[in-house]
Amino acid sequence: MSLTRRNVGQAGRERRGSTIWEDEADEYWKTMEPAKRCRRITNYLGAVAVALLLGGGVFYGAQTALDAASIAALTARLSTPQVTPQNMSNVAPPAPVNEPAPMTPDHVELDLEALRGRCRVRGVQSRWHEETCRKLCVRDPHNAACMNGCSYGSLTVTKLVCDKMQAAEVPAAARCPDGVSCMEACRAYDDEKPFPDLRNSCVRGCSNIAPSACARALQVYRDLLTGGPQ
Structure with a gap:
C-alpha cells in the first residue's frame, strides 16, 4: 500500500490525536523534493498501517516489509517519547520547595x-x-x-x-x-x-x-x- 500526501492528511483529520509515526511522516513530506517523494516512499516501505484503539492508544499492528528488528525498534520509539528542544521547552521546571522562614x-x-x-x-x-x-x-x-x-x-x-x-x-x-x-x-x-x-x-x-x-x-x-x- 503506497502512502500519498492526501492519505496522510485524511488520516490526520480522522484521528484526533496524531501518532509519532504520523508526525515523522509529515516532516518527511515537507522536506522531500516533489520529484523524488513518491519513488523513495514506495521503495522504502511496501505497506504500513498504524492505528490507535479508541481511547486506548495501543499500537496494534503494522503491515510492512520491515524485518522483526525494525518493528521492535519502531515499537520502542512509539512507546518512549523522544526528548527534543521543542518538547523540552514545554516541560515545566520543578516547583521550588519553600522552606519556612525563621521567626525573627x-x-x-x-x-x-x-x-x-x-x-x-x-x-x-x-x-x-x-x-x-x-x-x-x-x-x-x-x-x-x-x-x-x-x-x-x-x-x-x-x-x-x-x-x-x-x-x-x-x-x-x-x-x-x-x-x-x-x-x-x-x-x-x-x-x-x-x-x-x-x-x-x-x-x-x-x-x-x-x-x-x-x-x-x-x-x-x-x-x-x-x-x-x-
Whole structure:
C-alpha cells in the first residue's frame, strides 16, 4: 500500500490525536523534493498501517516489509517519547520547595499582637458577660449598680488576660493579672443616694464576677493557642 500526501492528511483529520509515526511522516513530506517523494516512499516501505484503539492508544499492528528488528525498534520509539528542544521547552521546571522562614523578633511580636487582638475580640464581644452578670445580680436590691460593677469587672479581667499574659504562661496559669480595682471603679456612686448602698452593690457585682471572668478569659486564650473551639 503506497502512502500519498492526501492519505496522510485524511488520516490526520480522522484521528484526533496524531501518532509519532504520523508526525515523522509529515516532516518527511515537507522536506522531500516533489520529484523524488513518491519513488523513495514506495521503495522504502511496501505497506504500513498504524492505528490507535479508541481511547486506548495501543499500537496494534503494522503491515510492512520491515524485518522483526525494525518493528521492535519502531515499537520502542512509539512507546518512549523522544526528548527534543521543542518538547523540552514545554516541560515545566520543578516547583521550588519553600522552606519556612525563621521567626525573627519582629515576626514574633506581630504574631503575638495578632493573637492578643483575636483574644480581645472573642473574649469581649460575647453575650456571656451580660448573661452571667444578670444571674449574679438578679437578687441584688440595686440591680443597675450591680450590673454596672459586674460588667466593668468582667470586661476588665478579660482585657487584662489578653493584653498582659504571655502565651507561654497561659496553659498552666491558675490566676489572672492584677489590675481590677472594684472599689476605685465604683467610687462613681459616692455621690449617688442611697449611699453607700449603690456603691456597695457595684462593688459586689465587680468582685463576684472576677473569678468566673478570669477562668473564661484564660480558656479563650488557650483555645486560640491550640486551635480549639471557636
